[in-house]
Amino acid sequence: MTAGTPKPQVDTSRPHPARVYDYLLGGKDNYTVDQEIGKKLPDASKQDARLNRAFMHRAAAWVAHSGIDQFLDIGTGIPTEPNLHQIVQGIAPASRIVYTDNDPIVLRHAEALLISTPEGVTDYIQADVRRPQEILDHARSVLDFGRPIALSLIALMHFIPDEDDPYGITRVLVDALPAGSLFLFSHGTADFQPDNVVGHVNDTYGKGGISLRLRTRAEVERFFDGLDMVDPGLVTAPRWYKDTAAPEDEHSSFYVGVARV
DSSP: OOTTOOOOOOOTTSOOHHHHHHHHTTOSOOOHHHHHHHHHSOTHHHHHHHHHHHHHHHHHHHHHHTTOOEEEEESOOSOOSSOHHHHHHHHSTTOEEEEEESOHHHHHHHHHHOOOOSSSEEEEEEOOTTSHHHHHHHHTTTSOTTSOOEEEEESOGGGSOGGGOHHHHHHHHHHTSOTTOEEEEEEEOOTTSOHHHHHHHHHHHHHTTOOOOOOOHHHHHGGGTTSEEOTTOSEEGGGOOSSSOOOOOOOOOEEEEEEEO
């Protein structure tokens, strides 16, 4: 971790997506305001969070086994073991990981929990994905952009409304990656939910001051424009697996995919 980082100030009066997600995963690093939102969400939201997390584990492991040993993980969230670096450094101990999130509480946990192997590196920057160049500038001080990098945007872009240009943000990040890199992505969808449930979810987040933009399959596919999708393509979270046994095919409201840059 970067030394001498100022102690972050955490606003406990407003909910944050990273802490709501922590609550849904059964974590304890959240506050009453986050729990109030989590408790109002459909019961399936906890399953969605678990299945999305499991996809990240499988995808990160597959990427590490494929030979990539550099990772830029944006929208890190509260560290929930095993963390991405624990998975990839367990496979390739010299892996280098840059974590990014805009919630100050993540930095507190990053300092204590996102600890690298002796051979590798973990680093953390508190930044907003809406300022992708700031993230890239920092990442270049840790990662070698002359070699392949895995960019991870997991359960993040559905919190970026259309007016903030989520596709443009993603394109800036992807275009900065060297040839041979991989893009790991997951995004919430309303394709499998009745309108009243979708309305309730949007309303629950909205009352907490959190923008939520669930997107259709076609809208999620746009994030992969110009990229080469890795089999099995764009699927729901339990249906993405490579060199492991097929997970139980549970219902998921997340589209996920991995693509070559």
